[in-house]
Amino acid sequence: MYAHPFTYHRAQSLGEATKLLHQLGEESRVIAGGQSLIPLMKMRLARPTALIDINFIPRLSEIKDHNSEVRFGALARHADIEMSEHIAGIPILHDCASGIADVQVRNQGTIGGSLAEADPSGDWAATLLTLETSLVCAGPQGERLVQMDDFFKDAYTTVLGREELVREVVVTKPAKNSGGAYLAFKRSACVYATGSAAVQITLDAKDTCKDVRIVLGCVGLTAIRAKQAEAELRTKKIDERTIARAADAAREAAEPQNDMRGSADYKRALVAALVKRAIGIAVRRARGEHVEAGHEYVGR
Amino acid sequence: MATTLRTKTKKTKAAASSSPAKWVGQPIRRKEEDRLVRGKGIFVDDQKLMGMLHIRFVRSSYGHAKITRLDVSKAAALPGVVCTLTGAEVKSMVKPFIEIGPDAGQKIADYPMAVDKVVFQGEPVAAVVAETRLIAEDAAELVEVEYEPLPPVLTAEEALKDASLVHPEMGTNRNWHGVFEYGNIEKAFQQAAHVVHIGRLHFHRFSSTPLENNAVIAVWDSRSERIEYWSNNSFPSFAAQFLSPALGVGIDQILMKSFDIGGGFGIKITNYPYMAVCALASRKTGGRPIKWAETRTEHMQASAHGNERTFFDTRVALDKNGVITAIDSRHVDDCGAYPRYEPLGCVIWAQVLPGAYRVKNVRIDVNQVVTNKCPVGPNRGYSRMQQLWFIERILDICGHTLGVSNDEMRLRNYIRKEEMPYTTPNGCVYDSGDYAGMLALGKKLIGWDDWKKKQAAARKEGRWIGMGIGSTLDSGTNNFGQAQIINNFAPFSGQSKAANVKLDIYGEVVVSLGSVPQGQGHETTAAQVVADVLGISPDLVKVKPGFDTEQNVYTGHTGTYASQFAVTGLSAIHGAAVKLCNEISRLAAWALKGKEKDLEFAIGAQGPEVRDRRTKKSINYWGLANLVNVNNAGMPETLWDVTLNCRHVYHAPFQVPDVKRKYGNLTLTYAAQIHVAVIEVDRETFQPKILAYACVDDCGRTINPRIVEGQVHGCTAHGIGAALMENCAYDSDGNLMASTFSDYTPITAMNMPDLLYGHMESPSPFSYNGAKGMGEGGAAPVHTVCAALQDALYSSGVIIDDSHNTGDSIFRALQRAGSGGFASMVRVEHPRPSR
Numbered sequence A: 001m002y003a004h005p006f007t008y009h010r011a012q013s014l015g016e017a018t019k020l021l022h023q024l025g026e027e028s029r030v031i032a033g034g035q036s037l038i039p040l041m042k043m044r045l046a047r048p049t050a051l052i053d054i055n056f057i058p059r060l061s062e063i064k065d066h067n068s069e070v071r072f073g074a075l076a077r078h079a080d081i082e083m084s085e086h087i088a089g090i091p092i093l094h095d096c097a098s099g100i101a102d103v104q105v106r107n108q109g110t111i112g113g114s115l116a117e118a119d120p121s122g123d124w125a126a127t128l129l130t131l132e133t134s135l136v137c138a139g140p141q142g143e144r145l146v147q148m149d150d151f152f153k154d155a156y157t158t159v160l161g162r163e164e165l166v167r168e169v170v171v172t173k174p175a176k177n178s179g180g181a182y183l184a185f186k187r188s189a190c191v192y193a194t195g196s197a198a199v200q201i202t203l204d205a206k207d208t209c210k211d212v213r214i215v216l217g218c219v220g221l222t223a224i225r226a227k228q229a230e231a232e233l234r235t236k237k238i239d240e241r242t243i244a245r246a247a248d249a250a251r252e253a254a255e256p257q258n259d260m261r262g263s264a265d266y267k268r269a270l271v272a273a274l275v276k277r278a279i280g281i282a283v284r285r286a287r288g289e290h291v292e293a294g295h296e297y298v299g300r
Numbered sequence B: 001m002a003t004t005l006r007t008k009t010k011k012t013k014a015a016a017s018s019s020p021a022k023w024v025g026q027p028i029r030r031k032e033e034d035r036l037v038r039g040k041g042i043f044v045d046d047q048k049l050m051g052m053l054h055i056r057f058v059r060s061s062y063g064h065a066k067i068t069r070l071d072v073s074k075a076a077a078l079p080g081v082v083c084t085l086t087g088a089e090v091k092s093m094v095k096p097f098i099e100i101g102p103d104a105g106q107k108i109a110d111y112p113m114a115v116d117k118v119v120f121q122g123e124p125v126a127a128v129v130a131e132t133r134l135i136a137e138d139a140a141e142l143v144e145v146e147y148e149p150l151p152p153v154l155t156a157e158e159a160l161k162d163a164s165l166v167h168p169e170m171g172t173n174r175n176w177h178g179v180f181e182y183g184n185i186e187k188a189f190q191q192a193a194h195v196v197h198i199g200r201l202h203f204h205r206f207s208s209t210p211l212e213n214n215a216v217i218a219v220w221d222s223r224s225e226r227i228e229y230w231s232n233n234s235f236p237s238f239a240a241q242f243l244s245p246a247l248g249v250g251i252d253q254i255l256m257k258s259f260d261i262g263g264g265f266g267i268k269i270t271n272y273p274y275m276a277v278c279a280l281a282s283r284k285t286g287g288r289p290i291k292w293a294e295t296r297t298e299h300m301q302a303s304a305h306g307n308e309r310t311f312f313d314t315r316v317a318l319d320k321n322g323v324i325t326a327i328d329s330r331h332v333d334d335c336g337a338y339p340r341y342e343p344l345g346c347v348i349w350a351q352v353l354p355g356a357y358r359v360k361n362v363r364i365d366v367n368q369v370v371t372n373k374c375p376v377g378p379n380r381g382y383s384r385m386q387q388l389w390f391i392e393r394i395l396d397i398c399g400h401t402l403g404v405s406n407d408e409m410r411l412r413n414y415i416r417k418e419e420m421p422y423t424t425p426n427g428c429v430y431d432s433g434d435y436a437g438m439l440a441l442g443k444k445l446i447g448w449d450d451w452k453k454k455q456a457a458a459r460k461e462g463r464w465i466g467m468g469i470g471s472t473l474d475s476g477t478n479n480f481g482q483a484q485i486i487n488n489f490a491p492f493s494g495q496s497k498a499a500n501v502k503l504d505i506y507g508e509v510v511v512s513l514g515s516v517p518q519g520q521g522h523e524t525t526a527a528q529v530v531a532d533v534l535g536i537s538p539d540l541v542k543v544k545p546g547f548d549t550e551q552n553v554y555t556g557h558t559g560t561y562a563s564q565f566a567v568t569g570l571s572a573i574h575g576a577a578v579k580l581c582n583e584i585s586r587l588a589a590w591a592l593k594g595k596e597k598d599l600e601f602a603i604g605a606q607g608p609e610v611r612d613r614r615t616k617k618s619i620n621y622w623g624l625a626n627l628v629n630v631n632n633a634g635m636p637e638t639l640w641d642v643t644l645n646c647r648h649v650y651h652a653p654f655q656v657p658d659v660k661r662k663y664g665n666l667t668l669t670y671a672a673q674i675h676v677a678v679i680e681v682d683r684e685t686f687q688p689k690i691l692a693y694a695c696v697d698d699c700g701r702t703i704n705p706r707i708v709e710g711q712v713h714g715c716t717a718h719g720i721g722a723a724l725m726e727n728c729a730y731d732s733d734g735n736l737m738a739s740t741f742s743d744y745t746p747i748t749a750m751n752m753p754d755l756l757y758g759h760m761e762s763p764s765p766f767s768y769n770g771a772k773g774m775g776e777g778g779a780a781p782v783h784t785v786c787a788a789l790q791d792a793l794y795s796s797g798v799i800i801d802d803s804h805n806t807g808d809s810i811f812r813a814l815q816r817a818g819s820g821g822f823a824s825m826v827r828v829e830h831p832r833p834s835r
């Protein structure tokens, strides 16, 4: 369990980090929390020749409440987000952050690293896709803004250029009559979920669904927007019947594989159930209720 | 709670009469805790020796394949690599390990490295030895191996067919076969009111996940011709008996030492093949120390798994009241690629042949097969848990089928308290116990009647709530004579442990044990026992646990396994302490010019001392030790045998079993665990949620309730993990699908229910202190969780036929039930319908 030899470099600014990525060549990588990269290196599945540490770049871990937005520095740790007062109005972010892996991983792992890694089972992707999210990316040509919907290309693949980094994740605060929930089912604390569902619903004055986003995690190469499921709810009254239809549509949208976490058929059933529950919680939250939710584990 | 020490020999009177138990029975904090919590434990991988080298194994990626090419030249050429070893080379340096089994099993050539073919994924095919661990790892990647895959043998059914052979030299995959038959089976079935036929049941493979993986340092010293081992093997005297003939050295030339061990649960007993290779590497490098510290993936793939067992063609006879009168079944145990402790598991289950029940007529046909999977090792609850699970499944399936509730089913069948000591159909003697009483306590703790009401209400809402009971025996202090049932040439029987208690030169009380604790708190309980005998306190007793061939005492049975320390280890310590006490008494009487009967043991201003009640004169331990060790001129000849250094060997009172009838007492004590669980299966996610969980344990007189409760918690977590999460599953090519913790998912705190804990004490009549061994727990939660799931899902047509159940498997079982799967699993006949 020893990584291949590599050189270590500490970047003082994002500019320096991109420069180093250029200078150190194809096999260089930045390291943030190291919670994806280091395990891969120890198993020798990743063999970078140079690591550029971005942890010492000032202010890159800040979380800011900015009028209509919350801005997360790429280095904001999962635990920082879980504890942040700025996410009070966006409970879905707390649902997500508080259940990622175990406390050690949450203390180290970063939102930027998680998105850049684009693990098909990552919790952030599904969650953030239900919100108006954009990423500020910094590269040799300067900065650009990428919409979350356009960010992931495939499993472990994003639109980031080789020398480009995530600087900030910008989330637009949902409207007052909007509520969301992220539910993930995990076998144990320190592993990725078997299936997950993120739902953000905005109600109108008559308590019907004005808008909704439903995203499934862990059941495809990337997080999956269940658009048909959304259509079953949008502009409709949210009741048992429409929820059941949305859950059925979500089941159809999932593209899971058989693995140690479960069979494909089972995972379909699981995400349908999670979608159904997440809708229920999202609606209650949209109505202003306080509801605890998040990850569920085998046994309890 | 104070317990009176009951001693049997006359000699012990002087000691015991002056000191009623004050420390035994107290929940004192563990002596070892402070050291371990502060990171001052000494583990193998912490040790660094001069000139030490590191070994790295190159392992098979196939489950079953011929090695067509193996080239270590590139690895050998890497700077920092000192040598390499291949299977062919290893074969030329050692003899195959001895085999415990008779017949076909004797033909297995078990080398510590694969020679021309690999028989499980992860089997070592070569090793590199280098100056650092990093270089060793780099070099291992340079070893080139090519394989030609062979059809893997992965299930009991396939293995029995003998179509593909794991070890062609055996001529079969059947490693052992025997029929265990007691009572009159045919008559019982003829007279039965109901006969229940049960289809295939399966107890899955799982393991233990000790925090510390296997580790060893070996030095083969060419001058002394000795091999010195620092290891975390948990049964070193057993390992030495395998290593000595394989390596061709006398057993006195093998020195074993162990320090702290970060968990073991039995599966570190069979790491001796790695110990062998490390010694060979040391020899090849001119006697340099070789360290091997296993990685987690190596541990998952190639250390040891628990035994997997499949139960076929089960028939159960019951009378009209649901009392089981006979069980007839065929069991196939899968021991993986090599029987490295096996086929002992083929008899060890018989320690609990009828479980906690009175059934008299039993026939079980036992086969053990080899397969292309990781070799098994004795995993906590070893071999008994498979049998107990099987019996508990029978209870639940019959109960549900006949409409008898699961608590009632148990009460009708339990062995009664008044029947203790109870002789089982195969001659085992259950020493004491009150299973019905334990169940009553468990039901009270959990609020059984309340839950029954809630369950009925929930069922009306369509919810799946199940209430389950698991009745588990933790048989402890094994009689090695049972090995002769497996192979009547096996030269072992009985059970023994040694201990030494002495006053050192300055009067320190020092206990040395050969036991190999891995978290069981031996230092503490040993000190409690000695403190009571000498009338001092446990912190005045120094305990040196750990195996040490040169400095600590041992017998050939010495190790930590088979739930026994409270009986065997403490009996040895008690015996040695009593001997010391008698010596002190004789010496003090002379020194104080008094009579032994007037002496009392106590703590004075200068620490532990002996006082004369009449003269008020006293002498402390330093004074006594001084008289014997450094100031002994003038001592009368009658005291020359006093050394203040006393060894005692405890022998368990066993006979060799009747090998032909497979009859005899196989274990000395039977601790019991009755667990009760309420589980809800979610109708949408199919995930089981434990709503309430109660554990009641009875391990006779308790030495330290805190340690006992800790063991109960640990066993419970281990068992819940096994029942719901942990599974060493293989795919159809023989790849282990759980070679990391991400896939194996050992249980975490997030999965644990709150535990309700109850405790009863049925003292054992067979141990000096009334204690019974405990700590294995017999996988109590596996039975209990399955029972609750069965109760939740029976009405939906599901038979719980596997010991491992996940949301996914429940989902699939419900789908099968919908398509009539149930009917093929269970069939009932009524040969003599009750009128």
Ligand SMILES: Cc1cc2nc3c(=O)[nH]c(=O)nc-3n(C[C@H](O)[C@H](O)[C@H](O)COP(=O)(O)OP(=O)(O)OC[C@H]3O[C@@H](n4cnc5c(N)ncnc54)[C@H](O)[C@@H]3O)c2cc1C
Binding pocket: A029, A030, A031, A032, A033, A034, A035, A036, A037, A038, A039, A074, A075, A099, A100, A101, A102, A105, A108, A109, A110, A111, A112, A113, A114, A115, A116, A117, A119, A121, A122, A123, A124, A160, A164, A165, A166, A167, A190, A191, A192, A193
């Ligand atoms: C045991 C365990 C369990 C886990 N379970 C979960 C789970 O349940 N859910 C979950 O979502 N995650 C889980 N994770 C992953 C965890 O969330 C990681 O923190 C995350 O995937 C990566 O973030 P990081 O900061 O650690 O990135 P690193 O490991 O440092 O980097 C990951 C990759 O992203 C690149 N990178 C890092 N930062 C940036 C940036 N700012 N811009 C561009 N590229 C960047 C790196 O070069 C690297 O390629 C788990 C991890 C472990 C070890």
